[in-house]
Amino acid sequence: DxxxxxxxxxxVTEMGQEVxxxxxxxxxxDYLFWYRQTMMRGLELLIYFNNNVxxxxxxxxxxxxxxxxxNASFSTxxxxxxxxxxxxxxxxxxxxxxxxxxxxxxxxxRLTVT
Amino acid sequence: GNSVTQMEGPVxxxxxxxxxxxxxxxxxxxxxxxxxxxxxxxxxxxxxxxxKADDKGxxxxxxxxxxxxxTSFHLEKxxxxxxxxxxxxxxxxxxxxNQFYFGTGTSLTVIP
Numbered sequence: 028d029x030x031x032x033x034x035x036x037x038x039v040t041e042m043g044q045e046v047x048x049x050x051x052x053x054x055x056x057d058y059l060f061w062y063r064q065t066m067m068r069g070l071e072l073l074i075y076f077n078n079n080v081x082x083x084x085x086x087x088x089x090x091x092x093x094x095x096x097x098n099a100s101f102s103t104x105x106x107x108x109x110x111x112x113x114x115x116x117x118x119x120x121x122x123x124x125x126x127x128x129x130x131x132x133x134x135x136x137r138l139t140v141t
Numbered sequence: 142g143n144s145v146t147q148m149e150g151p152v153x154x155x156x157x158x159x160x161x162x163x164x165x166x167x168x169x170x171x172x173x174x175x176x177x178x179x180x181x182x183x184x185x186x187x188x189x190x191x192x193k194a195d196d197k198g199x200x201x202x203x204x205x206x207x208x209x210x211x212t213s214f215h216l217e218k219x220x221x222x223x224x225x226x227x228x229x230x231x232x233x234x235x236x237x238x239n240q241f242y243f244g245t246g247t248s249l250t251v252i253p
Contacts, residue, residue: 031184060240060241069243069244069245069246070185070230070243070245070246072240072241075240083240118184118185120184120185129187129190130185130187130241131187132184132185132186133184134182134183134184135183135184
C-alpha cells in the first residue's frame with residue numbers, strides 16, 4: 028500500500044490567501060485525523076472523521092479553518108484567510124475501525140505563511 | 142482530563158549508550174499507551190504500545206512497561222544506534238475510536 032498521501036509537501040503563501048491541504052488515507056481505513064505540529068504547541072489534533080463524518084472538531088482553532096471529507100478516499104483542510112501564525116506542519120493520519128489504536132501518518136505538509 | 146507529560150529534550154547520547162525517555166500520563170479511565178517515532182522529514186510511526194497495566198510493549202530493541210501505580214510508560218533501549226536519532230512521542234488513547242493525546246516529543250540525537 029502507498030500509505031497516507033498528502034499534498035502538497037510544501038506550501039508557501041502570503042497572508043490573506045486561501046490554502047488547501049489534501050489527504051488520501053489508506054484504502055479501507057475508516058478514521059481520518061488532521062493534526063498540526065509546531066515547536067510551541069507540539070502535536071495538536073484539529074479534527075477527525077469516522078466513515079467520512081466529522082466526529083470531533085473541537086481542536087479547530089477558529090472559523091478560518093474548515094475540513095471536509097467528501098468520500099472515503101479524500102479529505103481537505105482549508106484555511107481562509109491564512110495568517111503567519113498558521114505556519115506549521117500539518118499531518119493527516121488514518122486508522123481502521125478495528126485498530127484505532129494504530130494511526131498511520133502521512134509525511135505532512137509544511138505550510139509557511141508570510 | 143487526559144494528558145501526557147514527557148521529558149524535555151533534546152537528548153544527545155553516544156552510540157551504544159543506554160536510553161531512557163520518561164513519560165507520565167493522566168487519564169480518567171484505563172487508557173492504551175503508545176510510543177511513536179518521527180524520523181526527520183517524515184510523519185509519525187507507531188513504535189510500540191501497551192493496552193493494559195503491566196503490559197510491556199517492545200519493538201526494534203525499544204521497550205516500555207505500562208505502570209498504573211506510577212502512571213508511567215518510560216521508553217528504554219539498552220544500546221542506541223545512530224539510526225535511532227529521531228523525535229519520540231508518548232501518547233494515550235482512552236478508548237477505541239477516540240482521539241489520541243500526544244506528549245510534546247523528545248528529540249534524540251545519537252553520535253558515533
